[in-house]
Structures are given as C-alpha cells and as structure tokens.
Amino acid sequence: MSIKHALVVDDSKSARFSLKKLLQQQDIKTEFAESAGDALNYLTSNTPDIIFMDHLMPGMDGFEATKAIKSNPDLKDIPIIMCTSKEGNDYAQQAIAIGAYAILPKPAPAATLAAILNRLDPSSAGKMDSLGATENKPSQSVGVSTRVVENMVRKILEERFEASQKQLLEAIRENLLAEVKQDIAHAKSDLRVELNSRMDNQIREQSTSICQRVAGDLIDNRYDEISKKVESHLNSSLGSISDAMETNRKASPELIEEVKKIAQFTSAATAGEAAKEAATEISQSIAQDVAQEELSNLKSSVSEQLSADLGDRIKSSKMFGVAGFLCGVVALLVVIFS
Structure with missing residues (x-):
C-alpha cells in the first residue's frame, strides 16, 4: 500500500505541525x-491514504470518530493511527477493537512512526533508513528519553495527586464528621432543654388544674355539708324559738291560778268580794300586759341576735318569761297594798 496522502486530526496546533514535519520528510502530503x-x-469528498487520529478532543473524541469512519463502507479500509499519551495494553486493545490500526505515542517518536509506515508500505523502508541515517542520534535519544521522563513525571504527579487527594478527602471527611457530631450534640442538648421545659410547664399546668378541681370539689362538698348542718340547726332552733314564743304568748295557767289565790287571800283580808273581783281582774290585766311586753322584747332580741348561739337564745327567752312572771307578781302586790 503506497502512502502519499495523510489526514492529521488533532485540536492541538503544535501536535499537528510536529507530525506534519515528520511526514513531509517522507514525501507524504498532509492535511x-x-x-x-x-x-x-x-x-x-476526500480519501486520504492514512489518518492520524487524536484521542481526546472537544465534542466527539477519537474513538467515536474512528467508529463513524469504520462504519462507512467507502472509508472503512483507510488505516487509522490513534495518537495518544495514554499507555497500557488495556487502552491499546480497546483502540484496536474499535478499528484502529496502531497506537502512536505523543509526542510521536520518529522510529515508531517509521515502523508503522513500514508495515503499511514496505517500499518506504529505504526512505526510513535514509531518514534514520540523516537524523542525529543524540536527538533521537533525547526524544525518547524526554518521553520517558514525561511519563515518569506524569506518573509521579498522578501518584502524588492521588495521595494528596486522599489526604484532603480524609481531612475533609474528619472535619465534616466532627462538625456534624458537634451539631448533633448541640441539637440534642437544645432539644432536651426544650422538652424538659415543655414537660415542666405541662406538669405544672396539669397539677394546678387538678389541685383546683380537687379543691373545688372539696369546697363544694364541705359547703353542702355545712349548709345542711346550718339549715338543720336553724330549723331546729327556729322550732324551739317558736315553741318558746308560743309558750310565753299567754300567761301560764299556774301563774294565773297563783295570782288568783293571792288576790283572793288579799281581798278576803281587806275589801271583801268586790275588792277580790277587782283585784283578780287587775292582776289578770297586769299579768297579760307584762307577758305581752316581755313577748315583744323577746321578739326584738331574737331578731337582733339570730346569728348567735340558738341554745343561749332559748335560755334567754325562758329567763325573760320568769322575769315577766316576777314583775307581774310585784305589780299585783303593789296594786293590792296601795
């Protein structure tokens, strides 16, 4: 297969011109x-003899472009050389699996490029030999060693970056974990204080309500009990007072009889039957007046001191009755001896 026309696909301008310079030395036209x-x-609208495809490019990458080219029947026989800085058998197998012919490292070593072209076009072997004779061997050595150094530096940087990244992630994780634990502890403390405060308030409110309800029930029961006792006592006292008042409303038959006896005795000793009748009438009138006056006084006293001890009032009413009786006797004697 004669190679006269090549297409270089790369978003890097320096990579394109570097590869073009190597291809021009073999009389290969480059687009x-x-x-x-x-x-x-x-x-x-064009069919080059070979395509040099960069792997990483904006938009569609080299793998996707290779798949698209190999799926076209008119283009599938064009050999595609994948240009990349990646290394390893896994990447090479993946590239060949999608249709790539070979892998060309970046930057492209002249010896590797010559070997690939020689495989595709054996007639270009003489050109490759002459190119190798005219090239400065120290330059080749420098080119290869530079690539090796770049790879070594890249690996070291990647390892250091991964180690730094792990350390940074671990530090961030520990800091975040400490902050989260601290926030959780504060949240627990605040929540515990708030819950205790709410529980204390609720317990205080419930206790106050229960105490008020129990006190109200006790007061109501005690009030009903006292009211019943007071009402019963008042009814009993009022009954006793009514009986006493009814008893004292009239002069007792014993009192009238005693007055009569006194009057009869007195009238017999002094003025005879007429005086006896007059004395009897006078004594009855005086006794009734005295009893009536005492009854009036008793009513006033009971009305003014009803809230005092009812037993004492009954005793006082009896005393007033006796006093009235004595007054009546005294008045009758005064009339008789006057």
Whole structure:
C-alpha cells in the first residue's frame, strides 16, 4: 500500500505541525482537521491514504470518530493511527477493537512512526533508513528519553495527586464528621432543654388544674355539708324559738291560778268580794300586759341576735318569761297594798 496522502486530526496546533514535519520528510502530503466533525466533513469528498487520529478532543473524541469512519463502507479500509499519551495494553486493545490500526505515542517518536509506515508500505523502508541515517542520534535519544521522563513525571504527579487527594478527602471527611457530631450534640442538648421545659410547664399546668378541681370539689362538698348542718340547726332552733314564743304568748295557767289565790287571800283580808273581783281582774290585766311586753322584747332580741348561739337564745327567752312572771307578781302586790 503506497502512502502519499495523510489526514492529521488533532485540536492541538503544535501536535499537528510536529507530525506534519515528520511526514513531509517522507514525501507524504498532509492535511489538517481540528476536530472529529471537521474530519468527517473532509472525508465526504476526500480519501486520504492514512489518518492520524487524536484521542481526546472537544465534542466527539477519537474513538467515536474512528467508529463513524469504520462504519462507512467507502472509508472503512483507510488505516487509522490513534495518537495518544495514554499507555497500557488495556487502552491499546480497546483502540484496536474499535478499528484502529496502531497506537502512536505523543509526542510521536520518529522510529515508531517509521515502523508503522513500514508495515503499511514496505517500499518506504529505504526512505526510513535514509531518514534514520540523516537524523542525529543524540536527538533521537533525547526524544525518547524526554518521553520517558514525561511519563515518569506524569506518573509521579498522578501518584502524588492521588495521595494528596486522599489526604484532603480524609481531612475533609474528619472535619465534616466532627462538625456534624458537634451539631448533633448541640441539637440534642437544645432539644432536651426544650422538652424538659415543655414537660415542666405541662406538669405544672396539669397539677394546678387538678389541685383546683380537687379543691373545688372539696369546697363544694364541705359547703353542702355545712349548709345542711346550718339549715338543720336553724330549723331546729327556729322550732324551739317558736315553741318558746308560743309558750310565753299567754300567761301560764299556774301563774294565773297563783295570782288568783293571792288576790283572793288579799281581798278576803281587806275589801271583801268586790275588792277580790277587782283585784283578780287587775292582776289578770297586769299579768297579760307584762307577758305581752316581755313577748315583744323577746321578739326584738331574737331578731337582733339570730346569728348567735340558738341554745343561749332559748335560755334567754325562758329567763325573760320568769322575769315577766316576777314583775307581774310585784305589780299585783303593789296594786293590792296601795
């Protein structure tokens, strides 16, 4: 297979011109495409002998572009060289599985590029030998060693970055965990204080309500009991007072009889039958007046001192009755001896 025309697909301008310089030394015409989309548009009207495809590009990457090219019957036989800085058998197998012919490291070593072209076009082996003879061997060595150094530096940086990333993530995790624990502790404390305060308030309110209800019930019961006792006592006292008043409303038959006897005795000794009758009438009138006056006094006294001890009032009424009786006797004697 003669290779005269190549398409370089890469978004890096320096990578495109670096590869172009190597291809021009082998008399290979080079065209550029800055993206996978530009490359597919170019291939609609052009058919290069070989395609150098960058792996990582904005938008469609090199793998997707390779799949699209290999799915086109008119383009599937064009060899595609995947240009990448990645290494490892896994990546190479993945690239070959989607249709790539070979892997060309970045930056492209001249010896690797020559080996790939020689496999595709054995007639270009002489050009490769002459190119190798004219190249400065120290430059080749420098190019290879530079790539090796770059890979070593990249690996070291990646390892250090991963270690730093792990340490940073661990530190962040520990800080976040400590802050979360502290926030949870504060939240628990605040919640406990709030719950205790609410419970104390509720218990205080319930206790006050229960005490008020119990006190109210006790007061009501005690009030009813006292009211009944007072009412019963008042009724009993009023009955006794009414009986006493009814008893004292009239002069007792014994009192009248005694007055009669005294009057009869007195009248017999002094003025005879007429005086006896007059004395009897006078004594009865005086006794009734005295009893009536005492009854009036008793009513006033009972009305003014009803709230005092009812037993004492009954005793007082009896005493007033006796006093009235004595007054009547005294008055009768005064009339008789006057």
